[in-house]
Amino acid sequence: MKTVTKASRRDFLKIAGTTAGGLFIGFNWFSCDSPKVEVLSTEEILSQAKSFNSYLSISPTGDVVIYSPNPELGQNIKTSFPMVVAEELEADWEKVRVVQANLDTEKYDRQLTGGSGAMPHSWERLRKAGATAKFVLVAAAAKTWNVPAEEITVEKGIISHKGSGKKGHFGEFVAEAAMMTAPEEVTLKDKKDFKIIGTPVKNVDAKDMYTGKPLYGIDFQREGMKHAMIQRAPFGMKIKSVDDSAARAVSGVTDVVTFGTSVAVVGNTTWPLLKAKKLLKIEYESDGAVESTADHDRLFVELMAKGKAEVKRKDGNVDAAFKTAAKVVTAEYQCPFLAHSPMEPENFFAHVQGDKVELVGPTQTPDRARQETATLLGIPPENVTVEITRLGGGFGRRLRADYVIEAVEVSRAINAPVKVTWSREDELTGGAYRPAVRYRFEAALDANGTMIGYKLRGVGMNAGNTTRENNFPSGAVDNLLIESIEHKSTITTNAWRAPITNFLAYAEQSFLDEVALAAGKDPVDFRMELLNRAKTNPVGELGYDVDRMIGVVKTAAEKSNWGKNPTIKQGFSVYFSHRSYVAQVADIEVQGGSPTLKKITAVTDCGMVVNPTGANHQVRGGIVDGMGHAMYTNLTFENGVPKQRNYDSYRLIRMKEVPEIDTHFVDSGFDPTGLGEPALPPTGGAIANAIFAATGRRLRSQPFIEQKEFSDIKLEIRRA
Amino acid sequence: MANYNLTINGKSHSVDVEDDTPLLWVLRDNLGLVGTKFSCGIAQCGACTVHVDGKATFSCVTPISSVGNSKVTTIEGLSEEGDHPVQKAWEEVDVAQCGYCQAGQIMTAAAFLEQNPNPSMEEIDNAMNRNICRCGTYHKIREAVALAAKTK
DSSP states (O other): OOOOEEOOGGOOOOOOOOHHOOOOOOOOTOSSSSOOSSOOOOOHHHHHHHETTTEEEEEEEEOOEEESSSSSSSSHHHHHHHHHHHHHHHHHHEEEEEEOOOOTTTOSSSOOOOOOHHHHHHHHHHHHHHHHHHHHHHHHHHHTTTTGEEEEEEEEEEETTTTTTTEEEGGGGGGHHHHSSOOSEEEEEEEEGOTTTTTTOOTHHHHHTTOOOOOOOOOOOOHHHHHEEEEOOOEEEEEEEOHHHHHHTTTTEEEEEEEEEEEEEEEEESHHHHHHHOOOOOOOOOOSSSOOOOHHHHHHHHHHHHHOEEEEESSSSSHHHHHOSSSSEEEEEEEBBBBBSSSOEHHHHHETTTEEEEEOOOOOOOHHHHHEEEEETTOOOOEEEEEBBOOOTTTTTTGOHHHHHHHHHHHHTTTTTTEEOHHHHHHHHHHOOOEEOOOOOOEOOOSSHHHHHEEEEEEEEEEEEOOTTTTTTTTTOOOOOOOEEEEEEOOOOOOOOSSTHHHHHHHHHHHHHHHHHHHHHHHHHHHHHHHHHHHHOOOOOOOSSSHHHHHHHHHHHHTTTTTOOTTTTEEEEEEEEEEEEEEEEEEEOOSOOOOOOOEEEEEEEEESOOOHHHHHHHHHHHHHHHHHHHHTTOOOOEEEEEEEEEEESSOOOOOGGOOOEEEOOOOOOOOOOOOTHHHHHHHHHHHHHHHHHHSSOOHHHHHHHGSSSGOOOOOOOEEE | EEEEEEOOOOOOOEEOOOOBBBBBHIIIISSOTTTSSOOOSSSOOOOTEETTEEEEEGGGGGGGTTTTTOOEOGGGOOSHHHHOHHHHHHHHHHHOOOOOOOOHHHHHHHHHHOOSOOOOOHHHHHHHHHOTTTOHHHHHHHHHHHHHHHHH
C-alpha cells in the first residue's frame, strides 16, 4: 500500500528558501572519490551540510544531521524522532547525527513535550521530511546519470541504478538535490518495509550521558555567569520585610535581590548561596488563604456534600436507576498533592541585554518561556532566543516557565548573565503540584448484577476538571452522572505526568473491583461485560475505542494467566489515556509468609511501536512511577509550606521496591500514539486490587503505606 | 577561604574555597567537572556519587576539608575513552531515560563491582538501593550491573 500525502508548508519553508537562494556547496576541500575515513564532528558536518528541510541536513560526506525539535526529558524523542526521518530517507543510521533544535516557531509546530503528543503530532511530518529529501536526492541522481528516477533504489544512504550499475552515496548528490524544488506530494513507505522503525535503536546521547559530558541545563556555564538561588514565600503569603545582612556577609555572595514574593541571593558559585539563603531573615504576611492539609481534608468533606458541582456528563435518569437498584455501592477515594521531583532540579540561564534575552536550559515548553519573558520585559518575542538543553526529567514540572522568569528577573536586576538553580528543598516547597483530589463513586446494580447506574463526583484543589467524562465506563451504563467541583487553592498546581488520570484511574479501577465484588462477578468478566455493552449498544459519546480496550483486556488476562494459579492473587486494571490503551495485572503470591508482590504484567496498545527499547522504558518507567507514588509518597502542608522537604521524608521508590514487569505490545495497526504517560494510570489500581484479593483490605487513599488498612500488611516486593 | 590541593582523576588541582564546601560544588563550580550531579544535597539520592580512594561517596555531603590526599575519581575519569566495563554495559543495555542520575548509578556500580566482582542479583539490588532513579530505570540498571560483572 502506498501512502501519498501533502507536504506541510511550514516544514518546507526552509527548502523553498534554499532553492530560491541557489546556495552552492564548496567541494574545494572535499573529494567525493576518496571519502574521509576520519570521523567528523557534528559541527564540521554542519559547516558543509545542505539543509533539505527543518529536520534534515546532509553533507557532501554523506553524513546526515537530523534535528530533533522537541525537548528530550527521558521519553526518548531525541532518538525516536530521527529514526522516523531516517527511515523514509533510507539513511544509514550509522551516518546519522542528531542535534537538538533550538526554539524556532517558523520551522516547527508544537515544539513542546507534554501530553504524550509528540509522536502522534509529528509522525507524518517526520516521514515526509525524510521522504521529500529522498525524492530530490533520487531526482538528482537520475539527472546526473541520465536514467529514469523510477529505476533508482536507495538503501542505507546509497543510491543505486541497477541497469547502468551506477552507485553513489547521498553526499554525491547533495549539491544537485538541494537546487531542486521539493515535491508537494510524496509517497511514503509501506510500513512492512520499515528497517529502522520497530528496531531497538540505542539512545543517541548514551555516550555523553555515561561519560559525564555537560548535557543538562544545570551543567551550562558561561564566562562571567553569576549563580543565584531563591527563597520563595509560603503559599498564600507575601513579603513584609527582608533582612539580608547575614546573607550578604557570607563569603562569595555578591548581591541580594528582591522581586515579587522572592528573594534571590547571587554569587560566583553555588555553595555560598545555599548557606546564605538559610540566613535570610524574611518576615511574611498573609496574602490569601494560608492552607494546611487539615484544611484540605475538611474542605473535601464539605465540598463533596454541598459544593457547587459542574455537570460534566449526564446520561439517562440516574435518580430513577438508584431508586430501583437491587444494590448500591458507594466509596470515596483520596490522593495527596505530589511534587514532580525531577532528578535535575529546576534551573535556567538568562542573559538580559537591553531588549534582547538569551535563555538556555531545561524546559518542556520553550515557546512559553519566550512568551512569558517577552511579556515580563515588554519586548517582542522574537528578541528572545531559547536554547533547549537535555532535561533531567520533567513529569510536567517544566511545562511552567516560573523558574525561567526568575532567571530573567535576576539577570535584569544584576545586569549580568545568571543561572538560577533550585535546591531539592526549593523544588519540594516551591512546587506546582499534582493537585490533591477526592472522588465519590456510586454504582447501582440490578438483580442480575448489571450496573444500571453510575455516579462520579470529584473535588479537586486547583485541579480543573477532575474527571474524564467520556472515558470508560461512560458509554457502558444507561444512567450516569459525572460531576466536578473545584476549590481555588493558593497552592499552585500543574499538570503532573498523566494529569488527573494518574489518580482517577486508580480510584475508578479500584471502585469497579468493588462493584464487581458486589455483583458477584470476576473483575475481568465484569469489565468485559461493560465493554461489550459499550461496543454493541453504546450510550452517548465514547471518548475511547472499545475494540482497542477490549484488545488489551483480553491480552492482559491471557498473558497474566488470569485466575489460573490459586497461590497468586491478582489485581486487574485497564485505562485509556493519551490515545493509548494499557491493561495491567499485579500478582501477589500468598503461599507461606508475607504476601509478596512479584510481578506486574502490562499490555499496551500504543499503535505501532517506533523503538521497542524506548517503549519498554516508558511502560516500565510509568509503572514504577505509578507504583512508587501510590505506595510511598506523600506531600502534606502546614501553613502554606510542605512538611516533606527532601528525600529523607519525601519518599521515592527505590531499586529494592520494584517487582518484575512483564511488558507486551498489541499490534493494532494504528499509527504510533502516546506512551510517555499511558502506562502510569492503571498501576495503582492493579496493585490495590491485588492487595485486596490477597488480604481483603481495600485501600482507598494514597500513599498506601500511610493507610491504617495497610499498617499490618507486611507486603514484600521481590523479583524472580 | 583556604587552599586545597586535590587529586582528581589522576590530576592535581588547586582550589581556594571555604572549608565546608562540599566536594560536589568544588567539582562542578570550581573545576567545571559537571558530570557529577546535584539533586538532593543530603546524601539521599546518590546522583552526586564519586569515588574517594575507590569508595563510592556522596560528594554533596563531603566537605572539601575532609578529602586530604585521597584520590578522587569522577564519572569523567572513570575511564579514558568511556569504555569502563560498567559504562559499556550501560550502553549495551541502553539503561537511561532522562539520564541525569546515571553518572551516579555508574559510579556506585563500578565501586561495588570492585569489591564484589561476582554479585548475586540480591546483592546488586542492595548495592544499588542507595541511588534513586526518578524515571524508574531500575530493571535496566540491575541488568547492566549484572552484565558488567559478567564481562569485566
